[in-house]
Amino acid sequence: MIEQPYRLPTGGLIDRSQSVDFVYNETYYKGHPGDTLASALMANGEHVIARSFKYHRPRGVFSAGPEEPSALLTVGYGPRREPNTQATVQPLYQGLVSSSQNCWPSPRFDLGAVNSLISPFLSAGFYYKTFMWPGLKGWMQYEKIIRKAAGMGEASRAPDPDRYEKSQGFCDVLVVGAGPAGLMAASAAALSGARVWLVDEQLRMGGQLNRETYLIDGMPATEWVANKVQALEQNPRVKLLTNATVFGAYDSQTLGIVERCGADAFQPDTRQRLWLLRTAQVVLATGSIERPLVFSNNDRPGVMQANAVRAYNNQYGVRCGHKTLVFTNNNSAYRTAIDLANSGQTVTAVVDSRKQVEPTLLAQLAELGIRHIGGSAVQDVRGKLSIKEAQLISSDGSQLGESIECDCIALSGGWSPNVQLHSMVGSKPLFSEEHSAFVPGEMPAEYHSAGACTGSFALQDCLSQGAAIGTEAAVSAGFSGMEQTVPSGGEDTLPATEALWQVAKGKGKQFVDLQHDVAASDIELAHLEGYQSVEHLKRYTTLGMAGDQGRSSNVNALALMAQLREEPIAAVGTTTFRPPLSPVALGVFGGLDRGQHYRPYRRSAMQAWHDARGAVLQEVGLWRRAQYYPVGGESIDEAYQRETAQVRAKVGIVDVSSLGKIQINGPDSPEFLNRLYVNNWLKLPIGKARYGVMLREDGIALDDGTTSRWGEHDFLMTTTTANAGPVMTHMEHLLQVVWPELRVRVSSVTEHWAGMAVAGPLSRETLQGCVTDLDLSNEAFPFMAVGEGKIDNVPVRVLRISFSGEMAYEVYAPADYGQGVWEAIVRAGEIHDIVPYGTETLGALRIEKGHVTGAELDGRVTLGDVGMLGMANPKKDFIGRVLMNREGILDPKRPQLTGLKSVNPEEPLQAGAILVNTPEMAAGVDKLGHVSSITYSPEVGGNIGLGFLRDAAERRGERIFAAYPLRDKIVEVEICDPCFVDASGGRMRD
Amino acid sequence: MIRIDCPQCGVRDYTEFTYGGDATLQRPTSDCDDQIIWHDYVYQRENPRGLLRELWQHSQGCRCWLEVERNTVTHDIQSVQLASGGSVSGGTR
Numbered sequence A: 001m002i003e004q005p006y007r008l009p010t011g012g013l014i015d016r017s018q019s020v021d022f023v024y025n026e027t028y029y030k031g032h033p034g035d036t037l038a039s040a041l042m043a044n045g046e047h048v049i050a051r052s053f054k055y056h057r058p059r060g061v062f063s064a065g066p067e068e069p070s071a072l073l074t075v076g077y078g079p080r081r082e083p084n085t086q087a088t089v090q091p092l093y094q095g096l097v098s099s100s101q102n103c104w105p106s107p108r109f110d111l112g113a114v115n116s117l118i119s120p121f122l123s124a125g126f127y128y129k130t131f132m133w134p135g136l137k138g139w140m141q142y143e144k145i146i147r148k149a150a151g152m153g154e155a156s157r158a159p160d161p162d163r164y165e166k167s168q169g170f171c172d173v174l175v176v177g178a179g180p181a182g183l184m185a186a187s188a189a190a191l192s193g194a195r196v197w198l199v200d201e202q203l204r205m206g207g208q209l210n211r212e213t214y215l216i217d218g219m220p221a222t223e224w225v226a227n228k229v230q231a232l233e234q235n236p237r238v239k240l241l242t243n244a245t246v247f248g249a250y251d252s253q254t255l256g257i258v259e260r261c262g263a264d265a266f267q268p269d270t271r272q273r274l275w276l277l278r279t280a281q282v283v284l285a286t287g288s289i290e291r292p293l294v295f296s297n298n299d300r301p302g303v304m305q306a307n308a309v310r311a312y313n314n315q316y317g318v319r320c321g322h323k324t325l326v327f328t329n330n331n332s333a334y335r336t337a338i339d340l341a342n343s344g345q346t347v348t349a350v351v352d353s354r355k356q357v358e359p360t361l362l363a364q365l366a367e368l369g370i371r372h373i374g375g376s377a378v379q380d381v382r383g384k385l386s387i388k389e390a391q392l393i394s395s396d397g398s399q400l401g402e403s404i405e406c407d408c409i410a411l412s413g414g415w416s417p418n419v420q421l422h423s424m425v426g427s428k429p430l431f432s433e434e435h436s437a438f439v440p441g442e443m444p445a446e447y448h449s450a451g452a453c454t455g456s457f458a459l460q461d462c463l464s465q466g467a468a469i470g471t472e473a474a475v476s477a478g479f480s481g482m483e484q485t486v487p488s489g490g491e492d493t494l495p496a497t498e499a500l501w502q503v504a505k506g507k508g509k510q511f512v513d514l515q516h517d518v519a520a521s522d523i524e525l526a527h528l529e530g531y532q533s534v535e536h537l538k539r540y541t542t543l544g545m546a547g548d549q550g551r552s553s554n555v556n557a558l559a560l561m562a563q564l565r566e567e568p569i570a571a572v573g574t575t576t577f578r579p580p581l582s583p584v585a586l587g588v589f590g591g592l593d594r595g596q597h598y599r600p601y602r603r604s605a606m607q608a609w610h611d612a613r614g615a616v617l618q619e620v621g622l623w624r625r626a627q628y629y630p631v632g633g634e635s636i637d638e639a640y641q642r643e644t645a646q647v648r649a650k651v652g653i654v655d656v657s658s659l660g661k662i663q664i665n666g667p668d669s670p671e672f673l674n675r676l677y678v679n680n681w682l683k684l685p686i687g688k689a690r691y692g693v694m695l696r697e698d699g700i701a702l703d704d705g706t707t708s709r710w711g712e713h714d715f716l717m718t719t720t721t722a723n724a725g726p727v728m729t730h731m732e733h734l735l736q737v738v739w740p741e742l743r744v745r746v747s748s749v750t751e752h753w754a755g756m757a758v759a760g761p762l763s764r765e766t767l768q769g770c771v772t773d774l775d776l777s778n779e780a781f782p783f784m785a786v787g788e789g790k791i792d793n794v795p796v797r798v799l800r801i802s803f804s805g806e807m808a809y810e811v812y813a814p815a816d817y818g819q820g821v822w823e824a825i826v827r828a829g830e831i832h833d834i835v836p837y838g839t840e841t842l843g844a845l846r847i848e849k850g851h852v853t854g855a856e857l858d859g860r861v862t863l864g865d866v867g868m869l870g871m872a873n874p875k876k877d878f879i880g881r882v883l884m885n886r887e888g889i890l891d892p893k894r895p896q897l898t899g900l901k902s903v904n905p906e907e908p909l910q911a912g913a914i915l916v917n918t919p920e921m922a923a924g925v926d927k928l929g930h931v932s933s934i935t936y937s938p939e940v941g942g943n944i945g946l947g948f949l950r951d952a953a954e955r956r957g958e959r960i961f962a963a964y965p966l967r968d969k970i971v972e973v974e975i976c977d978p979c980f981v982d983a984s985g986g987r988m989r990d
Numbered sequence B: 001m002i003r004i005d006c007p008q009c010g011v012r013d014y015t016e017f018t019y020g021g022d023a024t025l026q027r028p029t030s031d032c033d034d035q036i037i038w039h040d041y042v043y044q045r046e047n048p049r050g051l052l053r054e055l056w057q058h059s060q061g062c063r064c065w066l067e068v069e070r071n072t073v074t075h076d077i078q079s080v081q082l083a084s085g086g087s088v089s090g091g092t093r
Ligand SMILES: [Zn+2]
Pocket: B006, B007, B008, B009, B010, B058, B061, B062, B063, B064
């Protein structure tokens, strides 16, 4: 076999001195650096590389860029396998492994092509109409089979092993697209002093210039590009990104860019990088793409964009066939015929639907001996896996013409400006009759356009417009404009497109959207069935909804619909473009924020001690808290029940550092607290703590906790762990927005204080063994007293407050000294059998005591629900004062806080269970309330819980049921007082 | 992504901020016991097309509550000032 039989002997921007080995469908091939996977496959004569989505028709390469609808391959293998990769943008690299998809056993012989035989039935909406019967269930069963038959490649199910990055960017002027206009705009803006980013989606800057044989300032355009790029690279204010797509434009000139930095390696250091770029001004020089023409069998392998055939000839040194026929409705495709002939390729004819053509072009063809057929069109194509001949017809469809032998048809239906990014910033594209295409409409002041995306197709216009717009953008960004010299691009023919939206029908389907297999007949059907608006058309036929977002198909489809509706194209309008412009790997949005880096991790100052003691950790918001400290292979239940019993019998210590701590200073602090909490705060003495509940303005409980007074203007508030942030925000809102006249400052000091609670009948003795400079006797330091002392010479704050119902103290030490202070307390407690306990025991103790926490104050609960209505002082103003008295909130039928006890003490309860009167878990049963917290209580000797229950107080002692239908569990419970231990409160006071 | 010019910190991404709703609301006075007035204060909101004065807290920055004038159609921000009415200490940024 000849190596690379379709590679031209000379030419192209590839490095012929080196070869690159790659695999396609388990066979080895060779290409060159500079190739894309598509150009390398074509150089090797592989022209049928895919099967179509719905009909399994053979497909080849259609384009040479990101508009590619057909040449979709799976690239990579194992966990790096990436399906639906456009071969036309995939850079070739050593060891690349690729395979065809959607076909079995091969793209040349595909059994799924039976779909093609029944294609008359597979029109738009067919699946929905046929398989919806018998109802949804039927559709869901059929859908699996249909998806398989009409599938694309399959993604790897293994975790993505690659590294992705996210970066932040800032500049003054962003230029999107590095064709002639973009290069000039970037140079001009940089000359004016702006920080410029120039981003291009191709591996090589230059855009269309790499595919043409233009001269700029007398030198080959590619040389001019190289000089320009080099100059920009040397400018420290300019950043160049290649192989990067600006995939979305968002508010405040923020743009999303995906850089495929590792697309040229199997196992790159970083596969993709996401840039979030903030800029002052944006120049869109996004160019245009060539539209296909709509005729029968226009999807056959070998039918390609004329521009792509030119690109493979000029940029890659690859011939797309041996006998090429050019079919066009404009002047640009003549360049394809001329370039091919100059490279020694055979052009059998140029078929032009226009009757009038510029004489200079005709003269050029004549000089090269290329036949010209005017006023004609290709009606149909013969040949299936490759083209054999093209059947011509007069362009008005009146007269059948000759058949011309060819194996490649290079077609051009005119040029469509790339207006997707324009559309994303709110510019509605306008239809231009002159260009037979949509051009950008009015844009926000910070956005500018230059070059072919505005409909300026001549090289000289692109160069001058780019320079002018680049300067304009720099000036808008606040720089003084410096005029950039514009090079000479020479004479250029304008396309002079004469619309030809559809050729008279031949024998085969006339495809509009090649990727989704939508044909002109589907659009006719949609019209017939009333799906006539563009948005309906799109959804009914799935036109433009594939990975290429209809880049090559949208305008043709709109034109066909306009003809059917007998309206101008402008009246039909266009669909809205949304990010991402091109497919973006999901991994890049995650970046490095995966696994344990997904979110930050808050560590207590005593974390090392917990780890050393073998504590099992539990996630509580961002905190990891010790849940329990198992001893000798204990289970979680055994561990916390032991810890709980030991706290009640002797003494225990728990890390409470995660509680929110807010320092409140300023002369109006008492007044502020008085307005914040429902109870009285004006007369709290220095050296005392008080329990308080705060409401939201709508009358629902927000949080509870204690606040202590340490000086005339110095208070320390604690909040629940979960509400530390929201309470802080609430207080800041009140102080800055509602009562800015109050002289109060609040600071979050959660991180500054390590907190530990020492609880149990021997807690005082324990602390007396380590605290100095503070008299802890009951007389000097009664319940709710607070004071400053020292432990191991570290100044600490001690508060005599209890969450467990036992005699208890909270000790706060500066965080850096937290672990030392903790260890000192544990040492002092050793003779009292002190036990470290975790959140599980913390919960068990407070449930036994009937103390509410976040599980009860869940954002739906009122003061009355938790039996604290008497705490509120209605004579003062406080947040929630008026709306807490709403009828629904004071309704006596609201469920009330209650205790619950399993009738069979061994039977555990389930948080979230519904309380019902009867043991039947039937729909519509009267729901009386729910279980909010559960534990095993060593004190009670059975399973208990807290919950909310209608008429709880009246029903004490009765038995009801806690139902949990999801697990089919139902437990008989006795209604009891929410306080299970020491109801009089003697233990914590004496 | 909306960018907000915090008077304390400069231009920052809106992801650093927390939305606080309508800035034109006035909390009823402490002697007002009319539930209807309180209900309107807590629940009733206009949803204007065009300029809206709204509150944003620079929660990942200086923690200041800001009054931001934003166009709800274009997301253009016309002005930003401290909600407390105070000025930035140390003069203008
Ligand atoms: Zn700020």
